[in-house]
Amino acid sequence: MRDDDLIRRRIRDALLTDARPLPAGRDRAIVRAATARPRPARARRLRRWSLSLAAVAVAACLVAGIVWTRGLGESGHRHHHGPAPAATPTPSPTPSPQAATDFAVGTSDQAMTWYDDQGHEVGTWANLKGASQPQVSPDGRLVLGIHLGTLPWYLSDASGRILAQESSPSFASPTWAESSSAVCTISDGVVRAWSVQASPGRIVPMASMTVPSTPDEVVVSCDPTGTTVVAAYQIGGPGSLYRVDLSTGRLTGTIAIPAGANMPVSANGRYASLSTGAPTPSSTIIDVAGDERLATVPGDVVGLSADGTLAVYSRGDGCAVERWQTGQTVWTSPGSCGALAATLYQPDLDGIVFQGGPSDVWLVTGQGGAVNISGSAVW
Amino acid sequence: MTNVGAGQLETDTSVDEALILAAKAGDAQAFERIMVPLQHPAYRLAQTLLGDPTAAEDAVQEACCKAWQHFHQFRYGSSARNWFLTIVANQCRSMTRTRWWSVERRAEPNRDQAGHEPLLETAMVLREELRQLPFDQRLILHLHFCEDLPQEEIAAILGIARGTVKSRVHRAIRRLRRNLGPEVLS
Numbered sequence: 001m002r003d004d005d006l007i008r009r010r011i012r013d014a015l016l017t018d019a020r021p022l023p024a025g026r027d028r029a030i031v032r033a034a035t036a037r038p039r040p041a042r043a044r045r046l047r048r049w050s051l052s053l054a055a056v057a058v059a060a061c062l063v064a065g066i067v068w069t070r071g072l073g074e075s076g077h078r079h080h081h082g083p084a085p086a087a088t089p090t091p092s093p094t095p096s097p098q099a100a101t102d103f104a105v106g107t108s109d110q111a112m113t114w115y116d117d118q119g120h121e122v123g124t125w126a127n128l129k130g131a132s133q134p135q136v137s138p139d140g141r142l143v144l145g146i147h148l149g150t151l152p153w154y155l156s157d158a159s160g161r162i163l164a165q166e167s168s169p170s171f172a173s174p175t176w177a178e179s180s181s182a183v184c185t186i187s188d189g190v191v192r193a194w195s196v197q198a199s200p201g202r203i204v205p206m207a208s209m210t211v212p213s214t215p216d217e218v219v220v221s222c223d224p225t226g227t228t229v230v231a232a233y234q235i236g237g238p239g240s241l242y243r244v245d246l247s248t249g250r251l252t253g254t255i256a257i258p259a260g261a262n263m264p265v266s267a268n269g270r271y272a273s274l275s276t277g278a279p280t281p282s283s284t285i286i287d288v289a290g291d292e293r294l295a296t297v298p299g300d301v302v303g304l305s306a307d308g309t310l311a312v313y314s315r316g317d318g319c320a321v322e323r324w325q326t327g328q329t330v331w332t333s334p335g336s337c338g339a340l341a342a343t344l345y346q347p348d349l350d351g352i353v354f355q356g357g358p359s360d361v362w363l364v365t366g367q368g369g370a371v372n373i374s375g376s377a378v379w
Numbered sequence: 380m381t382n383v384g385a386g387q388l389e390t391d392t393s394v395d396e397a398l399i400l401a402a403k404a405g406d407a408q409a410f411e412r413i414m415v416p417l418q419h420p421a422y423r424l425a426q427t428l429l430g431d432p433t434a435a436e437d438a439v440q441e442a443c444c445k446a447w448q449h450f451h452q453f454r455y456g457s458s459a460r461n462w463f464l465t466i467v468a469n470q471c472r473s474m475t476r477t478r479w480w481s482v483e484r485r486a487e488p489n490r491d492q493a494g495h496e497p498l499l500e501t502a503m504v505l506r507e508e509l510r511q512l513p514f515d516q517r518l519i520l521h522l523h524f525c526e527d528l529p530q531e532e533i534a535a536i537l538g539i540a541r542g543t544v545k546s547r548v549h550r551a552i553r554r555l556r557r558n559l560g561p562e563v564l565s
Contacts, residue, residue: 007552011524014505015517019426026436027418028411034443035407173441173473188448214449216466218473239538259539262472262515300513338511339475 038169137180138343142198144174144183155201163201166194171203175219178267178306178343182206182226189213193226193246207246214239221265228269230288232257243269243288253289264301266308267343273301273311283313285324295324303340305352310366312337312354321352321364330368335360399455410447417460418443420526421467427521428471430510435471442470461536468518468536475514508559516551523548 135144142163146153152167153174170192174183183203185192192208206226214233220241221230227247233239241263243253255272257263265272265288272286283301285294285308299315311324319337322329338355350366361373401409418439425435425442445466446453453462509517515537522533523544534541 008524010502010505011509011520011555014502014509015427015521015525016423017502017506019423020432022419022422022436027415030418030436030440030443031411031414032407033440034414034447035410037444037447039405039448172444214452216445216469218469259537259543262513 135174135176135183137176137196138178139180142180142196144176144196153203155196155198155203157198163198164196164203166203168205170208173218175222177222177224177226179224182222182224184219184222184226184229186211186217186219186231189217191219191229191231191242191244191246193222193229195226207249209244209246209249211242211244211251212240220263221267221269223268228252230265230269230272232263232265241265241272241288253291255286255288255291264303264340266304267306268308271304271308273297273304275300281314283311285311295327297322297324302337303343303352303354305350305366306343307350310350310352310364312340312352312364319356323366330366331364331370333362396455399453399459403451403453410450413459414443414446414463417463420460421463423525424464424467424518424521425471427517427525428468428514429474434474438470438474439467442467445470458532458535461532464522465536465538472514504559505555508555511558512551512554516547516554519544519547520551 137143141158143156143158144153145156152165153171154162155164155166156162170185170187170190171194172185172187174185174194176183181196183194183196185194189212190208190210193206195202195204195206197204211231212233216233216239218232219229220232221228223229228243228245230241230243230253232241239257241253241255241257242251244250245252255263258274261274263272263274270288271294272288273283274286275281275283280298281300283297283299285297285301286292287294297311297313299313299320301311301313303312304310309323309325310321310330312319312321314337318332318334320329320333321331333356335356340352340354343350343352351363352365353361353363356362356372363371363373398409398412402413421439421442422435425438426432429435429438442463446463453459509520512520519533519537522528522536523530528536530541530544533544537544539547
């Protein structure tokens with residue numbers, strides 16, 4: 001019992017030693033900033049539900065018709081969870097995917113440096129102060145930021161110059177596409193893609209689609225053109241992962257997320273990894289579109305490359321990068337294996353950047369080349 | 380040592396039905412009365428998960444916006460605190476998944492502890508090891524040891540079985556002991 005008390009006290013002290021109290025008055029200010037944002041009207045929610053229910057009814061009729069005409073034996077077995085999404089695809093200026101050869105690394109002096117695919121320094125950010133939730137583009141050249149609790153979001157370059165602003169409440173927690181020319185958002189169940197341009201500075205809505213809404217909704221991958229988007233719900237608890245094709249307004253995959261699971265998804269939205277944990281940690285690579293188990297990796301996968309073919313995972317003797325389709329280990333390190341930091345999006349070079357130890361960032365390519373950027377810390 | 384609110388559990392609201400119904404209907408003041416007391420445990424949790432006070436404030440702010448947007452989904456009879464801490468934890472998780480949500484800023488060591496070197500060293504080593512734990516293990520240790528939540532409530536927040544909470548806490552402690560040596564946690 002005394003041992004338990006000691007453990008409790010030491011862990012509590014260690015976790016809370018540097019914790020600061022919320023400044024006086026901030027509790028109320030936070031809540032007021034939240035209520036200052038418009039809330040979706042009840043009528044709109046009902047309309048969305050009606051659309052979902054109508055879509056379910058139509059889908060049910062179609063399925064019934066197919067089953068009736070083809071016979072039960074030929075019916076598909078793919079299962080979807082939750083109400084069918086209501087699609088509202090809109091004509092869009094599709095960004096052309098570009099190779100993102102650079103990536104950015106945050107450093108401890110509150111600056112951010114970006115590197116080329118050889119690990120050579122290209123440039124430095126120093127204007128992130130004052131930005132809340134700064135989201136630097138994968139190529140390190142643009143940042144989306146917001147001032148605490150207020151709209152609009154702004155797009156700026158490394159010099160701090162504001163290029164564009166977006167004040168729509170639906171522009172929430174943007175996730176960059178690997179091309180750095182689009183972002184995806186989800187707000188109140190509406191998945192949206194936005195084209196982002198630096199010159200002239202523009203943030204333009206492209207297409208949207210409605211899926212079930214929960215407070216935990218988050219975009220986990222946004223493909224280079226902002227067409228295929230994967231949104232997840234109740235990450236860490238039982239929930240669902242939805243893959244949507246915004247160009248057609250179709251739901252192209254649904255996967256149930258087990259309780260407590262963390263599922264890294266490749267940037268192209270094609271593959272996900274599910275750790276299976278005890279007694280021996282291992283991960284299953286899943287085809288998101290087909291909800292099909294493709295391979296098993298002997299460790300906890302922390303991230304997948306942009307095309308999903310490389311997996312970074314922790315195993316008993318350190319950290320490894322593996323081409324899971326062939327089982328080929330392309331790189332290993334005795335050190336620890338931290339979170340994914342970036343992926344290189346290029347047709348002829350698959351690379352993956354991740355945190356190693358506290359001051360180690362590794363860039364590992366599919367060809368086995370590895371560059372250590374020491375003294376830097378990321379994300 | 381500044382143990383902010385350690386062990387001080389804000390009471391989870393004897394929030395009455397009328398207040399909840401009003402907040403569900405869009406009454407900002409009712410929502411404020413429910414949510415203001417929950418900001419402090421939420422901020423503590425976010426600091427543990429993100430390791431940075433500024434980012435933690437961002438996370439709580441965004442979580443509060445989501446709570447407001449989705450308050451119609453809150454069920455009367457369930458715990459507002461647990462519901463909100465779930466949103467905060469998921470917000471922190473999504474922020475750590477998004478690259479470059481922030482640059483890393485490590486807190487300065489607390490100078491008040493000068494003169495207690497062995498203790499300080501132990502605490503620093505333990506703190507560093509806690510930072511290296513996976514997100515979910517940090518989350519569960521915080522809820523268990525810092526907020527003193529019963530296993531049933533932790534299970535409700537994480538959406539897992541009570542037995543799983545127990546086994547995960549043990550697994551996290553076993554990992555700390557393995558990496559730090561038995562003397563640090565015994």
